[in-house]
Amino acid sequence: MDKIEQNFLHALQTVLGQPNPFVPLHEPEFMGNEWERVKDCLDSTFVSSIGKYVDHFEVMLAEYTGAKYAVALVNGTAALHIALLLAGVKPGDEVLIPALSFVATANAVSHCGAIPHFIDSEFETLGIDPFALNDYLNDFSLSSSEGLTNRFTGRRIAAVVPMHTYGHPVDMTSLLDVANRYHLPVVEDAAESLGSRYQGQHTGTFGRLGTLSFNGNKVITTGGGGAILTNDAELAQQAKHLTTTAKHPHRWEFFHDAVAWNYRLPNLNAALGCAQLEQLPDFLHRKRLLAQQYQEIYREMEGIDFVVEPANSQSNYWLNTLELRQPSFEMRDRLLTAANDAGYQCRPTWKLLHKLPMYADCPHAPLPVAEQLEASLINVPSSAKLAGAGI
Amino acid sequence: MDKIEQNFLHALQTVLGQPNPFVPLHEPEFMGNEWERVKDCLDSTFVSSIGKYVDHFEVMLAEYTGAKYAVALVNGTAALHIALLLAGVKPGDEVLIPALSFVATANAVSHCGAIPHFIDSEFETLGIDPFALNDYLNDFSLSSSEGLTNRFTGRRIAAVVPMHTYGHPVDMTSLLDVANRYHLPVVEDAAESLGSRYQGQHTGTFGRLGTLSFNGNKVITTGGGGAILTNDAELAQQAKHLTTTAKHPHRWEFFHDAVAWNYRLPNLNAALGCAQLEQLPDFLHRKRLLAQQYQEIYREMEGIDFVVEPANSQSNYWLNTLELRQPSFEMRDRLLTAANDAGYQCRPTWKLLHKLPMYADCPHAPLPVAEQLEASLINVPSSAKLAGAGI
Numbered sequence: 125m126d127k128i129e130q131n132f133l134h135a136l137q138t139v140l141g142q143p144n145p146f147v148p149l150h151e152p153e154f155m156g157n158e159w160e161r162v163k164d165c166l167d168s169t170f171v172s173s174i175g176k177y178v179d180h181f182e183v184m185l186a187e188y189t190g191a192k193y194a195v196a197l198v199n200g201t202a203a204l205h206i207a208l209l210l211a212g213v214k215p216g217d218e219v220l221i222p223a224l225s226f227v228a229t230a231n232a233v234s235h236c237g238a239i240p241h242f243i244d245s246e247f248e249t250l251g252i253d254p255f256a257l258n259d260y261l262n263d264f265s266l267s268s269s270e271g272l273t274n275r276f277t278g279r280r281i282a283a284v285v286p287m288h289t290y291g292h293p294v295d296m297t298s299l300l301d302v303a304n305r306y307h308l309p310v311v312e313d314a315a316e317s318l319g320s321r322y323q324g325q326h327t328g329t330f331g332r333l334g335t336l337s338f339n340g341n342k343v344i345t346t347g348g349g350g351a352i353l354t355n356d357a358e359l360a361q362q363a364k365h366l367t368t369t370a371k372h373p374h375r376w377e378f379f380h381d382a383v384a385w386n387y388r389l390p391n392l393n394a395a396l397g398c399a400q401l402e403q404l405p406d407f408l409h410r411k412r413l414l415a416q417q418y419q420e421i422y423r424e425m426e427g428i429d430f431v432v433e434p435a436n437s438q439s440n441y442w443l444n445t446l447e448l449r450q451p452s453f454e455m456r457d458r459l460l461t462a463a464n465d466a467g468y469q470c471r472p473t474w475k476l477l478h479k480l481p482m483y484a485d486c487p488h489a490p491l492p493v494a495e496q497l498e499a500s501l502i503n504v505p506s507s508a509k510l511a512g513a514g515i
Numbered sequence: 516m517d518k519i520e521q522n523f524l525h526a527l528q529t530v531l532g533q534p535n536p537f538v539p540l541h542e543p544e545f546m547g548n549e550w551e552r553v554k555d556c557l558d559s560t561f562v563s564s565i566g567k568y569v570d571h572f573e574v575m576l577a578e579y580t581g582a583k584y585a586v587a588l589v590n591g592t593a594a595l596h597i598a599l600l601l602a603g604v605k606p607g608d609e610v611l612i613p614a615l616s617f618v619a620t621a622n623a624v625s626h627c628g629a630i631p632h633f634i635d636s637e638f639e640t641l642g643i644d645p646f647a648l649n650d651y652l653n654d655f656s657l658s659s660s661e662g663l664t665n666r667f668t669g670r671r672i673a674a675v676v677p678m679h680t681y682g683h684p685v686d687m688t689s690l691l692d693v694a695n696r697y698h699l700p701v702v703e704d705a706a707e708s709l710g711s712r713y714q715g716q717h718t719g720t721f722g723r724l725g726t727l728s729f730n731g732n733k734v735i736t737t738g739g740g741g742a743i744l745t746n747d748a749e750l751a752q753q754a755k756h757l758t759t760t761a762k763h764p765h766r767w768e769f770f771h772d773a774v775a776w777n778y779r780l781p782n783l784n785a786a787l788g789c790a791q792l793e794q795l796p797d798f799l800h801r802k803r804l805l806a807q808q809y810q811e812i813y814r815e816m817e818g819i820d821f822v823v824e825p826a827n828s829q830s831n832y833w834l835n836t837l838e839l840r841q842p843s844f845e846m847r848d849r850l851l852t853a854a855n856d857a858g859y860q861c862r863p864t865w866k867l868l869h870k871l872p873m874y875a876d877c878p879h880a881p882l883p884v885a886e887q888l889e890a891s892l893i894n895v896p897s898s899a900k901l902a903g904a905g906i
């Protein structure tokens with residue numbers, strides 16, 4: 125083992141203590157009212173499509189994020205799919221998304237019958253670089269009465285999807301500037317950033333719609349779950365309608381007025397969500413402590429930086445992230461091997477989306493930053509309960 | 516109130532007792548190990564995409580139904596969507612489905628980018644009439660080297676979807692005959708028929724793939740849930756792969772090889788499902804008793820028949836169903852009003868799918884039987900716990 129691997133492992137050990145025998149990347153924690161709420165839900169027998177917990181969870185989400193409306197859904201992929209539809213994405217359109225994202229961002233675009241068009245990231249936020257996007261749009265897009273089109277493919281460009289990577293907010297002021305200049309609707313993929321704020325405002329509430337995920341690996345979990353956030357009453361109503369089979373309310377008649385989905389969050393999962401959301405401030409507090417511990421220990425380290433929250437932002441530090449100063453797949457994989465062998469679950473960032481076989485033929489911008497980030501980012505264990513674990 | 520309304524109400528009262536204040540159409544029942552299993556799942560912290568309950572539930576489903584493989588999914592709509600994809604349904608294809616079904620059957624076809632083509636039902640099973648289908652195919656289809664096409668629209672006919680209405684099995688021998696004659700893959704929508712058998716074999720296991728639903732109103736519930744059944748190892752593996760983001764297993768790498776979905780059933784919901792499935796034989800036993808009570812009381816009644824399980828079949832009697840001897844929307848709605856006003860939740864059957872605005876332009880066969888059934892079917896309260904309630 126080289127010096128850098130030894131230092132890297134030693135730092136993990138200092139922050140996290142000994143793995144006994146294994147420290148997962150991110151684990152949920154059920155120390156609040158989870159049992160109580162879930163048991164109450166079972167006892168009520170309303171575990172499915174109707175029940176007070178779904179309503180309650182939606183109100184709590186809206187209050188917490190400051191969005192006017194929240195619609196609870198079956199997961200974050202489903203939420204992004206419907207949010208894109210409601211933003212006007214049509215089959216054959218292109219949707220601008222970061223090349224550096226989880227595959228679900230691209231899949232949701234595909235589920236609309238649209239084509240992802242991959243955009244570069246910036247080092248500070250790990251999210252879409254608004255200035256590079258602006259220059260790129262200037263080069264490859266055409267504005268006409270029908271809207272923005274890709275001058276090479278002739279397809280309409282229907283929306284842009286900033287994703288707040290590992291909880292770090294995108295530079296939304298600049299991104300919204302660019303989107304406004306090109307009349308592009310913004311749909312935020314805030315799957316990873318519940319609890320993250322940009323200039324004090326919650327991520328997912330800047331665009332026309334925003335989406336959250338409550339998968340098991342996220343800051344809070346409902347087992348599986350997601351939500352759409354919006355300030356637009358009409359879009360919120362449409363989101364609810366399209367995700368609940370588009371049925372008109374009637375005592376007995378089955379009248380549905382649109383092709384629609386069963387994307388509702390079951391009441392059982394919402395009950396768990398309510399209990400989890402109650403604890404979010406505490407989770408965030410401890411996650412921030414853990415991030416500070418990582419930051420301190422990696423401050424001194426040669427060759428490896430800790431990714432801190434961007435200026436003007438408060439990150440939820442969903443996944444703590446290290447960055448090799450010299451991007452190198454070989455070094456990255458050596459560190460990953462050492463850490464995982466030692467029982468610390470660590471991961472690289474995602475394979476860039478344009479390198480996956482099903483998205484290889486999709487259009488993409490030059491991606492110099494994303495390419496570097498791909499070879500240099502490493503996620504380290506980040507559960508709230510790890511704060512202070514090494515002491 | 517007329518004599519028929521009075522008799523109808525009186526019979527409900529005799530079977531169900533007084534509504535105190537309300538008898539729902541179908542309620543779940545959690546009197547077994549539900550809390551134990553769900554609590555164990557919470558305590559394990561594995562509530563989401565991994566965990567023993569999903570595996571366990573799949574094994575239990577396969578054992579119970581006799582299918583070689585079961586893949587647990589987020590709901591019945593998602594299950595049918597993926598089953599149709601795996602049966603080879605492509606955008607622009609037509610898929611034969613009954614006009615008399617819940618809207619989800621048609622929506623799942625739409626989610627493949629395909630077009631539902633509506634087929635008539637028969638009185639005995641309430642499901643697709645194989646003989647009418649055969650004659651209709653003879654008239655409107657063309658067989659060529661590219662497969663079966665609709666001679667009027669020119670579109671490929673990709674599959675046929677028998678749906679086992681309210682738990683009553685379709686005449687599968689005849690249906691399979693027709694499907695084989697025309698080389699049409701069969702995908703069974705068995706959302707309503709867990710526990711129903713045709714000639715001793717479980718519904719959902721006759722076609723290339725079959726699908727179940729565990730929505731809150733079904734025989735057993737997981738909050739929300741569904742499954743794909745198949746005897747084909749390759750299709751089962753594909754179903755799992757496509758519903759779990761098509762990720763290749765690797766210690767840390769994110770490699771996904773197809774546009775895919777997040778349609779997995781959370782472990783939390785699977786835990787509930789395991790406890791529910793343990794009780795299915797008891798639920799079925801009591802549901803059958805309740806059906807016998809309905810059958811007896813309506814045997815004597817003028818103008819109204821009770822729908823009994825078809826020959827050679829064992830129905831789960833998911834929803835008990837009455838049938839007006841003289842189809843009449845007016846009479847149907849008078850009975851529905853009387854029952855619902857009295858606190859007995861009753862429902863008509865679904866509005867025929869070709870009458871819904873989004874499916875109004877889809878092709879359909881002549882639908883004389885479905886049209887009559889639409890004006891004559893009434894579902895009455897059917898929860899297992901209602902057996903003996905009126906005594």
Ligand SMILES: Cc1ncc(COP(=O)(O)O)c(C=O)c1O
Binds near residue numbers: 225338
């Ligand atoms: C960036 C991003 N988008 C979308 C999703 C999809 O959320 P879900 O897993 O709840 O479908 C996730 C999380 O898995 C994600 O990290």
Ligand SMILES: Cc1ncc(COP(=O)(O)O)c(C=O)c1O
Binds near residue numbers: 591728730
């Ligand atoms: C005939 C039929 N098909 C499909 C479904 C869809 O199942 P789910 O509600 O679980 O999506 C249902 C039940 O709602 C159904 O009754």
